[in-house]
Amino acid sequence: MSKRSNTVFFVSLVISLVFIAVGIIIPDQFYKKATAIQNFLQDKFGWFYLLSATIFLVFVLFLAFSKYGRIKLGDADEKPEYSTITWFAMLFSAGMGIGLVFWGVAEPISHFYAPPAGEASTPEAAQLALRYSFFHWGLHPWAIYTLIGLALAFFKFRRNSPGLISAIFTPILGERAEGPIGKTIDIIAVIATIFGVATSLGLGAVQISGGVSYISNIPNTFMTQLIIIGIVTVLFILSAQTGLNKGIKYLSNLNIILAVALMLFLLFVSQTNFIMDVFVQSIGNYLQYLPGMSLRLSPFKPSQSGWIQGWTVFYWAWWIAWAPFVGTFIARVSKGRTIREFILGVLLVPTIFGALWFSVFGGAALHLELFNQLGLNKVIESKGTEVALFALFDQLPFSSIMSVLAIFLISTFFITSADSATFVLGMQTSGGSLNPSNKVKFIWGIIISASAAILLWSGGLEALQTASIIVAFPFTFVMLLIMVSLYKAIASETVRNKS
Template identity: 40%
Template sequence: MSAPSTPEAATPRMNPPVFYSSAAVILLFGLVVMGAPQRAGDWLLRAQTWAADSVGWYYLLAMTLYLVFVVVTALSGYGRIKLGADHDEPEFSYLSWAGMLFAAGISITLFFFCVSEPLTHFAQPPQGEGGSREAARQAMQLLFLHWGLHGWGVFALVAMALAYFAYRHNLPLALRSALYPLIGKRIDGPLGYAVDAFGIIATVFGLGADMGFGVLHLNAGLDYLVGIPHSAWVQATLIALMMGAAILVAVSGVEKGVRLMSDLNMLLACGLLLFVLFAGPTQHLLNTLIQNLGDYLGALPTKSFDLYAYDEPSDWLGGWTVFYWAWWIAWAPFVGLFIARISRGRTIREFVFGVLFIPLGFTLAWMSIFGNSALDQVIGHGFGDLARVAVEEPAMAIYRLLETYPWSRAVIGTTVFVSFVFFVTSADSGTVVLSTLSARGGSVDEDGPKWLRVFWGVTTALVTSGLLFAGSIDALKSAVVLTSLPFSLILLLMMWGLHKAFYLESQRQRARLHSPMPVTGRSSRHGGGWRQRLGQAVHFPSRDEVYRFMDSRVRPAMEDVAAQFREKGLSVDTDLDANTASLSLEIGHGEEHPFLYRVIMRGYFTPSFAIAGLQARNLNNRRYYRAEVHLAEGSQDYDLVGYSREQVINDILDQYERHLQFLHLVR
């Protein structure tokens, strides 16, 4: 697949259809919730009950399909495709990339749920008797399910779509680009803009849920340390303060300092994890970690489809699994955009398995060590009150656990500090991503305008505050389930678009192997005999030589071919300016994929065996240059230097006939 390039603005600017439509829906929802919080809370709960009863099966099926799709794609022949041009290399080393993926797996919600969720499942399991050892084992199995491969599978899907279409096909780094194989240029119309708008709506409520859980967790910690009471107004004040800090970071250009603080924060989080591991029943925690992992992997196929259809009706599924699947979907544009930006140049195979397993290891270790520490306190040491707190005051559960450890106040103070920094950095990143999704223009690596970051930060804070007033945790969960539903359908279309694009890739590879006529390029350019061929092989041209070659041979050849194509009535676009290191010819075919032939001068370090000869002529000449052929998918890794004008024309036509064969195969 090759998408026609479209002119974009020099700097990112607001995308009116996407911004106004998404902002109107979100603000209208926020005004309704804030205007009548009690009534809105009741309505949200009824809507979530309906969603769990009516489309719970769909959420479970969709999330499993997302995971299966990315895994099968990575294991198939498509796994060799690069997220970028064929010649692109990863921007970051594997270690740096792994570190950034590791950071993507840490969130303030890990603190909220690592103790409260397993204890709640232990006390109120979906199946069996609560408070038993079997209920404890089931609780950890469910915890791993909710924080395991399914969530990272949906992140990998969105990140793959964003990176593939942006970096390999030069489309905007936007959700709508994934539908290019399905609707073509209409991605820059109402259909495409609706996709981006739904993505923004889901992201705002997903980020709002994260902020809501985070502020409840922080309020509980401040209450424990300094007696600040639990109340909606205190929580609204905390949201305003922390979102204000996040907006200040997003627009002030002090990201470097915040990143350093974030790196320190991750070290503190890892230190806290190790403290809980070694200050508690270490051997038991290591044993349960391995057993939890085995239980999770063994039950993964059945739990992926478990709707408890033969059990007594309850609202457990809607309040937990369906909510989690909706929440992961809502977070997918946010985390997916971050992962896409750091993954250019990697193959799909290493990308998928890196995204699935690098952050997952830390997440499951965190959940297992904290969750089993809490269960051990309840089952092994008789702290039954801890389970009651987890059910009735889930935000306080982690602090009640940590107070049983040495140096508890210092550890709890560190936990509050780490949570605060995670809150600010997540909110900062969220506002930047929302501004990017609602903007257009600029390069794919540029963020949206600063005023959009301010707008989305304020909007998200207002929505979160309104939902907390409307019903605290239950209202947050309900809003996420409802707003993620339309975006989950878009993700299915993304899968279809990716599959179609990958199919086109495979057909293009077949077309490359097709030789419509005897190759008239490389094999026939050495018409002067073997001595001339040997001389050409060991000659390493200078920049000026390649400039002269491109000016005297390549440019006239492209001009001749362009003139003939125009006579045939085809759309021709050329970039043949003098004194440039790149010449290009693009042939349009209406709605079909255009043919792009580009010659780019590239420099390389001269091989060591040739240095002695070069020193005799020019001590400063340590580089040589090639006139390399590039097609839409990237470099073809061969050099035109030494071709005659006629041979360059024949090479263009050879590549064009292969492109026609490709168009024939995909019709």
């Protein structure tokens, strides 16, 4: 390990251990202070998150359809390292698998009973619920991932730079990208990765615990969640030791098979025609209202600002916190793709799949709410957001089979996300090595799991959300600079090719 790698590794490790220690010693004070910081950022900088995410989307779309889209991420005759299906499976499993399963029912139902505008529990509220679910899991988050992934892949495979976030800044920082400024950027990326992934793993542990509790007599307590984190930690660390081309590749393909199977199963045992009608109409609504939703704030209706801060601003911060992790991983598996192929693939395929997912799970739940007065919101209020999916299954045929399949799917997503995260953290703290050592991956696996456990213990889901909002703020500035540096590098590459 080089001196530079040592610095990033040890400073990041110390910061993580300090965080864990504070969470153990003074959990209540930690949660209160973190919440105060979160509220300040959401209240004062919500506009900044919304504007930044929209700029990222416009920028990557511009690159895709510009003359730069033909540039290959690698040598001119480079072939993609992975098949298209495996590539989609790997980026999707790392990107937001656990979140989709957790929020597939819970988010549309939450918006249905507490919409961003208008009257609750109406057909209009149902349409709005799905439109915003599409929005929160659609083009904007994947544009955030696309920007970092493209920048890393371009500099790594086109310029033979280290696979580090700091290496992207060479066009604007020069040699300083390898000095203290570059190290600081890499440390911020590592910390963002740790807490962004810990947020998702905490959600996964909570939902597995909630599902097991819902279909059995096992209580849904912190101790149950801790045991689940412990078991999955052992599994994903074992998987991480096998390398990228075995554990992560095979599990990613398994995730997609299980996710599609569960989705099709629910589609055909529920209201199939209604769900497909919902899918088609909601796609149209999403595209129609996309510009307005992208920049929607409530300066003239302060009563609605809480909804935007609690949902859209939180999501944008969450995706930005995940960006170093998902971007690095997507870059690692995208050698040989053109810029246009990379952008359109990363943007469109997961967005369409996510829209179909919310149409099936959210649509089935909304149908029961509108026409059968099921009252899923009461179940969520009494037993927690994590049981929304299982409460839906309870009202449909083959509920036990779907519940068991869902728990297994969440578990495999959990393992894949953590496995991918240890790989990425290993790269970021080993000088950008494409094959980090098992020892380094093991250390970061333990840190991620401990962070998830501490966040849950100190404040549950709210603490997880708080951590993401805080960590994402400084990294948003890093991403804006990445955009400038990437454009400068791509433009000079085109000039070189013509000369």
